[in-house]
Amino acid sequence: MTTFTPASIEEAQTWLQQRLEQPKPFQIRGNQTHFQAKAIPSSVESEDVLSLSKLTATNFFDPDDMVVGVEAGMNISKLQEILAEKKMVLPVNPWFGNSTLGGLLACNDIGPNRLMMGGLRDCIIGIEYLNGRAERVHAGGKVVKNVTGYDLCRMMLGSLGGLGVITAANLKVIPQPVEPHGLYSRFRDTSWLLGVAALQEARLPIDWIQALAPATTGEPDWILGIGISGNPERQARLEKELQSLFQNQLKSITDGKTNRSLGYLPGTDRYTGWLEGLRKKWKLLPNYLHVMVLLNTRDALQPIRLEALQHSDLHQVIHPIGADLHFLLDVEDPNEQLDFLQELKNRFRRTDAKMVFGNAHPDLSLQDLGEFGRSTAYSFTQRLQRHLDPAGVFHAPFYQLPQAMNAS
Amino acid sequence: MAFAPRIREELTQICGSKWIKDDEVTLYTYRSDGLTLYTKLPMGIVYPANSEELVRVVKVLHREKLTFLARGAGTGLSGGAVPQEDTVIIEMDRLKEIHDIDYINRIITVGPGVVNLRISEKVRPNGYHFVPDPSSQKACTIGGNVAENSGGPHALKYGVTVNHVLGMEVVLPDGELIQVGGDFHNQPGPDLLGLINGSEGTFGIVTKVVCRLTPNPEKAVTLLGIFDSVRCACDAVSAVIRSGTIPAALELIDKTVIYAVEQTLKPGFPQDAEAVLIVELEDLTDGIGNDAAKVEELLMQNGAQKVERAKDDAERARIWRARKESFGAIGCISPSYYVQDGVIPRSKLPEVIEQIEAIGKKYNLTIANVFHAGDGNLHPLILYNYKDADEVERTHHAGEEILKVCLSCGGALSGEHGIGLEKLKLMTDLYSENDLENMNWVRGCFNPESLLNPSKAIPTPSRCGESKRPVHISDDVAASKMVTRKSGVAV
Numbered sequence: 001m002t003t004f005t006p007a008s009i010e011e012a013q014t015w016l017q018q019r020l021e022q023p024k025p026f027q028i029r030g031n032q033t034h035f036q037a038k039a040i041p042s043s044v045e046s047e048d049v050l051s052l053s054k055l056t057a058t059n060f061f062d063p064d065d066m067v068v069g070v071e072a073g074m075n076i077s078k079l080q081e082i083l084a085e086k087k088m089v090l091p092v093n094p095w096f097g098n099s100t101l102g103g104l105l106a107c108n109d110i111g112p113n114r115l116m117m118g119g120l121r122d123c124i125i126g127i128e129y130l131n132g133r134a135e136r137v138h139a140g141g142k143v144v145k146n147v148t149g150y151d152l153c154r155m156m157l158g159s160l161g162g163l164g165v166i167t168a169a170n171l172k173v174i175p176q177p178v179e180p181h182g183l184y185s186r187f188r189d190t191s192w193l194l195g196v197a198a199l200q201e202a203r204l205p206i207d208w209i210q211a212l213a214p215a216t217t218g219e220p221d222w223i224l225g226i227g228i229s230g231n232p233e234r235q236a237r238l239e240k241e242l243q244s245l246f247q248n249q250l251k252s253i254t255d256g257k258t259n260r261s262l263g264y265l266p267g268t269d270r271y272t273g274w275l276e277g278l279r280k281k282w283k284l285l286p287n288y289l290h291v292m293v294l295l296n297t298r299d300a301l302q303p304i305r306l307e308a309l310q311h312s313d314l315h316q317v318i319h320p321i322g323a324d325l326h327f328l329l330d331v332e333d334p335n336e337q338l339d340f341l342q343e344l345k346n347r348f349r350r351t352d353a354k355m356v357f358g359n360a361h362p363d364l365s366l367q368d369l370g371e372f373g374r375s376t377a378y379s380f381t382q383r384l385q386r387h388l389d390p391a392g393v394f395h396a397p398f399y400q401l402p403q404a405m406n407a408s
Numbered sequence: 409m410a411f412a413p414r415i416r417e418e419l420t421q422i423c424g425s426k427w428i429k430d431d432e433v434t435l436y437t438y439r440s441d442g443l444t445l446y447t448k449l450p451m452g453i454v455y456p457a458n459s460e461e462l463v464r465v466v467k468v469l470h471r472e473k474l475t476f477l478a479r480g481a482g483t484g485l486s487g488g489a490v491p492q493e494d495t496v497i498i499e500m501d502r503l504k505e506i507h508d509i510d511y512i513n514r515i516i517t518v519g520p521g522v523v524n525l526r527i528s529e530k531v532r533p534n535g536y537h538f539v540p541d542p543s544s545q546k547a548c549t550i551g552g553n554v555a556e557n558s559g560g561p562h563a564l565k566y567g568v569t570v571n572h573v574l575g576m577e578v579v580l581p582d583g584e585l586i587q588v589g590g591d592f593h594n595q596p597g598p599d600l601l602g603l604i605n606g607s608e609g610t611f612g613i614v615t616k617v618v619c620r621l622t623p624n625p626e627k628a629v630t631l632l633g634i635f636d637s638v639r640c641a642c643d644a645v646s647a648v649i650r651s652g653t654i655p656a657a658l659e660l661i662d663k664t665v666i667y668a669v670e671q672t673l674k675p676g677f678p679q680d681a682e683a684v685l686i687v688e689l690e691d692l693t694d695g696i697g698n699d700a701a702k703v704e705e706l707l708m709q710n711g712a713q714k715v716e717r718a719k720d721d722a723e724r725a726r727i728w729r730a731r732k733e734s735f736g737a738i739g740c741i742s743p744s745y746y747v748q749d750g751v752i753p754r755s756k757l758p759e760v761i762e763q764i765e766a767i768g769k770k771y772n773l774t775i776a777n778v779f780h781a782g783d784g785n786l787h788p789l790i791l792y793n794y795k796d797a798d799e800v801e802r803t804h805h806a807g808e809e810i811l812k813v814c815l816s817c818g819g820a821l822s823g824e825h826g827i828g829l830e831k832l833k834l835m836t837d838l839y840s841e842n843d844l845e846n847m848n849w850v851r852g853c854f855n856p857e858s859l860l861n862p863s864k865a866i867p868t869p870s871r872c873g874e875s876k877r878p879v880h881i882s883d884d885v886a887a888s889k890m891v892t893r894k895s896g897v898a899v
Contacts, residue, residue, distance in 0.1 A: 064650055065753040065784075087652065110594055119593060121602055122571050137846040138839065141820045143751045145568065145783040147557045147606045148820040148827060148838060149866055150847045154570070154602025163598060175652035200512060203535055203623035205692065234695030296592040298512045322593055356596050375597035376575075376587045384598070387853040398597060 003029075003049040009071075009128070009136065009167045012050065016134040016165065016393075019048075023391040026050050028161040030100030031075060034107055035290075035357040037366045037397040047395060050165065052102050059168060060142070063088055067125065067142055069170040072102030088173045091117030095279070095290075095326075095358060102166045107356075108158030112208035112227075112319050117174065120157055126170030127153040129163075132389040136167070144172050162385045162396030177207060177229035183242060183250040186221035190306055195224070195246045196320045197301045204241055212278070213306065213316035226250070282315060282330065289329040289337040290358030291344060293372075297323050299351040309343065326358070334363040341368060348372070366397050374401060409435065409494065411452045415472060419454055422464045427455035427502075438497050441482045441489040442544070445746065445800075446829050450491035455499045459577065459585065459615035462498065466613065467583035469496055470859060477861040478613040480521065480549030484556060485747055486828025488608045488864055495862075500551050503615060506530060513591050514621040515574060520551025520614045524558075527619060536621040539566040542824065543732045551614050557606030559824035561657040561731065564782035565690070566622065568824065570605040575618035578604060578611075581860040591618055603850075608826050608865040611854035625690035628656070629700040630718040630727055633685035633707040634678055638662055638765075638777070640711030641683040642757035645781040647706045648687065649754060653699050656690040658782030659731055665778045665789070668737040675730035681713070685781065686731055734778045735789065742774070742791035746803050750814030751823035754784035763813045764788050771802040775810075785823035786814065812837065832867050 006012040019026060026048040027036070055073035062068075063086040070079055076090075077097040083089055093111035094104055103109075105127075110119045126140035129152075139152035156166055185192070192211060199206070207227035214220055224246075228238045243250055300323035306316060315328040329340050337360060344355070355372035357364070366373050375381060378401070385399040410430040411419065419428045429435075430452035439447040451474070456462040469476045476496040479489040491497055504521035511534055516527060524545040528537040540553055541560035548558070554576065559568040566572075575589035589601040604611050635641040641660055648658060661669075661684050666677045677684055685707065689699055704715045718724040730737075738745045752760050761777065764786075768775035776789040788810055792803040811821055811834055821831045821838060835844060847866045851858075858868075 062753065062755065064646060064755040066649065067753070108594060108599065114593065118567070118571065121599055122567055131846055131849075135842045135846060137843050139843065139847070141838075142818050143753060143784055143820050143823070145559055145563060145751050145780070145785050145823040146820045147822050147824055148831075149835065149844075150850055151557070151570070151602055151606050152847065152850065154599040154605075155850065157599040157602065158594075158596065159598040174654065178652070197512070205623070230691075231695045231698050233698065234692055237692050237694035294592060294594050294596075296513045296590075298510065301512065324594070352590060352592075354594075354596055373596060375595040375600075376590055377600055378597070380580075380586050381597050381600065384600075384850075384853050388849065 001047055001049065003051050005051040005054050007054050009055065009130075012052070012055070012165060012167065013130055013134055013136055015050065016130050019393050020134050020391050023393050024048065025393050025395040027395045028052070028102070028106070028165050030073065030103030031098045033096035033099045034103060035360045036362075037357070052100065052165070052167070055167060058082060059170075061086070065142075065144070066173050066175075067144065067170060068173055069126065069142065069168065070101055071168045072105070072166045073100050075100050076104060083173055084176070087176050089176045090123060090171055090173050092120055092123060101169060105157055105166055105169055106159055106161055110324065112210050115209065115319070115321055116205065116207050121154055123171045123173070124153045124157060124169060125172050127156055127166065128168040129156055130165040130167060132164065132391060132394065140170065142170055160396050160398045162394050162399045163388050164394070178231060179235065180207065180227060180229040181235055181252070182225055182227050183239065183252055184223055184225040185246055185249040185251065186219075186223055188221060190222065190303065192222055192224045193301050193303065193320065198245045199242070200297060200301070200321055202241065202245060204238060206238065206242075209319065209321055211318040211320060213314070213318070215312060215314055215316075278315075278317065282328070284328065284330050285332050287332040287359070287361045289327075289331070289340065289360050289364075291327045291341065292356045292358055293325040293327070293344065293348060293353050294356065295323055295325070295348065295351050295353035297321050299323070299353065300325065305347075309347065311340070314340075332361060334361040337361050337364060338368060345370060345372060367401060409449055409451050415468065415474075416452075418468050419465060422461050422468070423454060423456055427457070429453045429455075438479070438482070438491070441479070441484040441487060443485050443487045443828070443830060446487040446490045448491050448493070448495075450497045451494045453497045453499055455502055457502045459503070459579065462503070462613065462615055463579055463583050463585055465498060466579050466581065470582050473857070473859065475859050475862050478520075478551065478555075478609050480552035480555075481523070481544070481547045483544040483548040484552060484828065485749065485825040486556075486822065486830045488556065488826050488828035488861070490829055492862055498613065500549065503551075507616065510591070511536070511621070515591055515618050516621055517616060517618050518550055520549060520554070520617060522550050524548050524550060524553055531621055532624065535624050537624055538619050539572050539622050540569045543735060545732075550617050550619065554605055554614050554617060555607070555609040556824065556826040559780070559783070559785065561659050561688075561780060563824070564658055564780065565654050565656045570602050572620045572622070573601065573605060573617055574620055576601060576604065576614050577616035579613045579615055581612065581855045581857070585615075586612075589618065606826070608828065609861045610851060610865050612860070625656070627691060627693040627696050628724065629689045629696055630724045631687040631689075631700065631703060631707070632677070632716040632718070632727060633687065633712040634681045634714045634716070635683045635685065635712055636681065637711060638683045638761050639758045641685050642761055642781065644685060644707050644710035644712060645757055646755050647710045648703055649782060651702065651706055653689070653703060655687050655703065655782060657686065657688040658780070659686040660684075660777065660779055660781040661686070661731065661734065662777040664741070664774060664776035665734050665738070668741050668776070669730040669734050671740045672737040673730045673733060675726045677730065685712075686727055731778070738776060738789055738791065742793075744792050744794040745776075746790040746792060746807055747825075748786065748788045748790070748807055748810050749822045749825035750786050750811050750819055752784045752786065752814050752817050752819035754782065756817045756819075757781060757784060760786070760813055760817060764810055767806050767809050767813070771806040773799070773802055773806055775806070780823070783823060784819070808834065827865050829864060832863070835867050
């Protein structure tokens with residue numbers, strides 16, 4: 001395996017042209033914060049890598065127009081730093097601050113802020129990528145509203161390296177939330193789901209909502225957190241309504257530092273939920289299992305008996321509205337991971353849920369997700385990939401799953 | 409132009425004879441969409457009742473290698489639903505069932521023929537609405553909204569159609585039915601839902617749409633900033649956006665449009681003003697007053713003569729009616745108008761508006777402005793007399809020049825109306841040949857034979873050996889005389 005790390009988009013283009021002449025498959029990589037799925041079937045002998053880690057330029061940042069354009073290798077924490085200097089933020093707070101923008105787009109990552117602020121599909125306004133003919137193509141632009149030509153920006157979102165090499169993107173950003181603030185409460189069981197259902201019915205404009213399973217925090221209770229922001233009158237009203245919905249059990253998270261036992265709760269980044277603090281606290285093994293279950297809010301609020309999934313090494317982070325449920329099993333044994341995966345599949349068999357790997361042991365593959373790993377219109381997606389990569393150089397296992405599979 | 413008897417027979421078996429039409433009067437009705445500068449008579453019209461019939465119709469048309477397109481209410485403003493030679497129009501009006509409403513998941517599933525406003529009317533009693541609110545929302549359909557990725561004034565805070573659609577059922581040009589997306593936000597794999605949205609009916613025909621429902625705001629505060637200079641009003645837009653407060657809507661109306669709406673709708677706008685800014689804030693009742701006061705102060709600091717606050721819902725509705733029906737109101741001051749849809753970085757608004765004024769002077773045409781200022785999405789209305797050939801010619805030149813100004817400052821050709829037929833030839837000013845070839849390549853996966861709505865959205869590539877067809881601007885006087893003779897209706 002060889003890794004090519006171009007210093008410019010032109011270099012990447014030349015390299016891709018050479019690969020097309022042979023043709024020889026390769027993987028596209030950012031900072032490797034995500035599970036690197038294997039080939040299925042494993043027909044790829046040489047998995048060379050194109051790393052975009054040197055493509056980190058800022059092409060433009062216009063705070064007045066609330067738009068930014070950067071190269072794909074820039075990592076998300078760096079991008080957020082640049083934006084924060086002008087009190088702006090990309091309202092997407094994925095799990096991995098070290099993810100590159102290209103990786104984030106290719107995986108279509110989301111975080112808890114998606115509830116009120118949208119995901120990447122609500123932010124992307126322009127893209128540049130190298131297509132399956134090694135042509136450097138652009139779509140979209142720098143303006144926040146645009147229907148000029150086909151929306152290839154969104155086509156590349158979630159494309160998992162199969163439709164082209166994302167080299168740069170333009171994004172719509174927003175002002176940082178005003179005085180972001182958090183509230184939390186402890187629950188003995190999943191009765192908090194009832195409160196969340198009531199909250200959904202009440203239609204309150206909260207910023208984010210997350211629940212942590214007991215083993216996740218090392219404490220005996222579930223912890224439910226809710227993010228709010230805005231001027232003092234707005235926050236007072238929201239807090240009053242939320243206290244009423246949760247029987248006055250909610251406590252204020254002031255700055256995330258004063259209460260040391262809750263050190264993982266959001267500090268200065270509290271408008272982004274709890275992910276960053278939790279990840280630092282957990283210190284997970286390198287090959288841990290992280291499965292994201294995507295499903296509708298109605299199914300997420302059903303009594304899916306999440307307690308029954310408890311495992312001493314299992315962390316659960318639940319975003320119940322939307323919804324996405326994160327299961328992180330801190331064991332490296334692939335058989336244990338597969339057993340747990342099967343348990344999850346059984347649990348969600350009667351829903352339309354989809355599953356995505358955030359991380360896994362290298363012996364696991366996307367095929368292990370079964371039907372849960374395939375999107376609707378999956379066979380059309382495969383057709384699109386073959387159409388746009390006729391030489392078959394983009395090594396992207398997502399598109400190689402068998403047509404007919406059992407959910408088991 | 410009419411169906412061949414064999415095809416007519418087959419389509420009749422699918423839909424029933426009442427729902428297959430190719431008489432001259434009906435064909436005339438379907439010769440254009442909302443942009444009447446481009447017209448062409450179709451071969452015939454088919455009115456399927458449901459997706460099953462639609463699939464069968466599409467399979468027949470595909471087998472016969474006939475070109476076809478789906479049409480909703482025909483309110484599009486870029487010629488996207490104008491037929492080509494021998495094109496069959498599939499009218500979606502009968503697919504207007506509201507299938508399911510799920511308030512926990514905040515979704516509603518509807519047929520493509522459902523009128524946009526109908527969705528919000530249906531769910532409003534339960535405290536929800538469907539955000540995209542194009543000015544034509546009383547008539548335009550959700551299928552058309554998806555095809556064009558429609559916006560509206562409230563796109564500023566909440567986004568356009570693509571941000572409010574979670575799933576779709578789509579018939580591909582060969583009759584294959586696919587499901588895209590679903591009832592929750594993220595699916596593994598590429599965002600096909602986003603790709604199909606805004607593809608101007610060239611990738612597939614949407615037969616079902618899962619729309620997101622958004623809670624109604626507890627409180628909306630509507631401000632009317634009155635300015636004696638358009639430039640000051642534009643500066644105020646930038647100041648509001650820079651302040652960090654994102655209004656739900658931020659719309660600018662200039663003096664010409666103020667005059668037109670005061671002649672017809674009488675919203676009470678001051679006729680001596682050069683421009684008014686409508687700023688709407690939406691949120692909880694608690695705290696919104698402070699945000700509104702902050703915006704009022706910003707408007708005054710940036711040259712507003714006065715800022716009025718709508719006192720009640722009736723006053724708010726009056727302001728919005730004037731904004732949403734302003735295109736129609738122009739009819740009282742001009743026999744025709746040509747609306748542009750260029751979009752620019754909003755910080756460039758002051759200079760671009762001045763350049764548009766200069767273009768009007770250069771071509772001796774009145775150009776009125778009413779637009780989504782917060783998004784930088786311009787709608788210059790070029791007023792002209794359709795009976796004056798020279799004026800029509802000047803109108804085309806002025807329109808083209810306006811769009812080139814938008815491009816020169818980093819903008820795009822269309823913010824919400826689409827490219828259709830109208831802006832095809834300007835696409836090469838924005839995108840390279842590679843970029844356009846690449847878009848054609850993607851289209852080839854959905855619509856390999858270009859049978860579905862051909863020659864729309866992107867120019868036909870020269871690499872494929874086809875030359876770019878000149879835009880057809882018809883002189884359909886003879887056709888209109890025929891319709892008058894046969895129908896008794898003067899057209």
